[in-house]
Amino acid sequence: MVAAPIHFTGNVDFRMRLVLATLSGRAIKIDRIRSDDLEPGLKDYEVSFLRLLEAVTNGSVIEISYTGTTVVYRPGLIVNGTITHNCPVSRAVGYFLEPILLLSPFGKAALNLTLKGVTSNGIDLGVDTIRAALFPVYQKFGIMRQELRVVKRGSLPLGGGEVSVFLPHVLLQPNTLHAAVKTPQVSKIRGTAYSTRVSPASVNRIIDAARGVLKVTGCETFIYSDVARGEESGKSPGFGVSLVAETKSGWCYTAEGAGSAGEAPEDVGERVARALLEEVAIGGMVGTTQVKHLVVLMVLGKEDLGRVLIGGGVIDEAFVRLLRDIKLMWGTEVRIKQHEDAEVDEDGEDGERPMEFVLTVKGVGFVNATKKIA
Known part of the structure; x- marks a missing residue:
């Protein structure tokens, strides 16, 4: 018996929910996408991301309603390969590349991706930030040799940029992370x-x-x-x-x-x-742009406890929604406990040091089935 799709409402966390569905193999249904707006339904960049997701995977089924306000996604296998994608100028190429980074290590082969469009817009992650800030996080989990080359830079409003990304490292499962120590200097x-x-x-x-x-x-x-x-x-x-x-x-x-x-x-x-x-x-080990990637990779690790120190400033509504979505997909929970070394002044208030928490995750034991078969 085929399980019913997990139900979500609205366009918030659209990309991340599609990524989690692909990694977990669970079908999802997202409805009421901007249903109350003057222009309801999916935007051009969201449709474009669905097409890119379709290219990276094999066997995925995407159903979009006539009004564009409902999407049903049944994920296939991540196969990667050589792909060229033209991104709409309404979003930067980082909008499309950031979620693909979470999928590429768990595919059948290496990913050689060329993205064309706006390279940096001040809203989405720019290509320089992805290369300098996200790649080091992936290296902590044993995902190495990631390369990003800016062939052409493209600014708003017309773009014209081109980015070449080579993600050759395919692995069975990410390493378990133990980084619950003092905030690094x-x-x-x-x-x-x-x-x-x-x-x-x-x-x-x-x-x-x-x-x-x-x-x-x-x-x-x-x-x-x-x-x-x-x-x-x-x-x-x-x-x-x-x-x-x-x-x-x-x-x-x-x-x-x-x-x-x-x-x-x-x-x-x-x-x-x-x-x-x-x-x-x-404070903590990572900033706000990296914490989602960190948590997802920790969840995909071995059935062992991983720990990392995070600053209180990264725990926002989007972070809480991610933890709830992870529980829906895998049934696992993330434990967050205040760091024992937090300083408190005489009035019981936090001292000069930032509020920090130890985030503990038990990996779900995810295994890259496509690599095992290949």
Whole structure:
């Protein structure tokens, strides 16, 4: 007897729910997608992601209602392969690449993916942030040799960028993570400031402004400049920066931003640098952009307890929804306990140190069946 699809409502966490369904092999039904909006149903980028998901898998069945407000997804096997995908300019390529990173290690073969569109928009994760901040998290679980190359940079509104991603490492199951220790100290700050079809001086202005904010850390700071020229500069003018604070133990915190209409390069540099300091102040081992990937990979691990230290600032509504969705898919729960070393002042309030929690996960013993067969 075929199990009934797990039911969800609304467009929130659309990509993550599709990814969890694919990894767990459970069919899902998502209805009432923007049913009360003037333009109800799926957006162009959501349909595009469904097409990419269809290309990465084999045997998946996707049913979309006439109005686009209901989607039924029955996952197939992850096969990967060589794929080229044109992304709509309404979202950056990071919108499509970020969830695919969770699927690619559990496929039948390596994934060689080319994405075309907007490379950074200040909303979705930019390509520089994915390379510098997400790849190190995957390495903690034994997923290695991930490569991302920016062939062309593309800014809003017309895009024209191109990114080549090679994800060759296919494994049976991720390693168990044990990282419930003290918050690591930031040892250095790295970053990439880029520009497309604007004066190269804009990049230098971004770097100088960011350095001015980050000098209070006393850390070694090096921000690369990437001035796209000619065919490599896409179709629209733009600039932005991605910053990463690295620790000696290989963990990192990240922040990024792209220039909006009327915003000066100096404003972008200062805004992103301050956002990076806020990320570091959260504490824990990972920042807000990495914690979802961390939790899903821990759940997919061996039937052993994994632990990691997280800052209280990463526990928001989206994080809680993810834990609920994981319980629906696998029936496993995540335990969150306040870190024993948290400082408390005389009034019983939290001290200067950020509130931190130990997140404990028992892996579900996920096994990559396609690799075992291949």
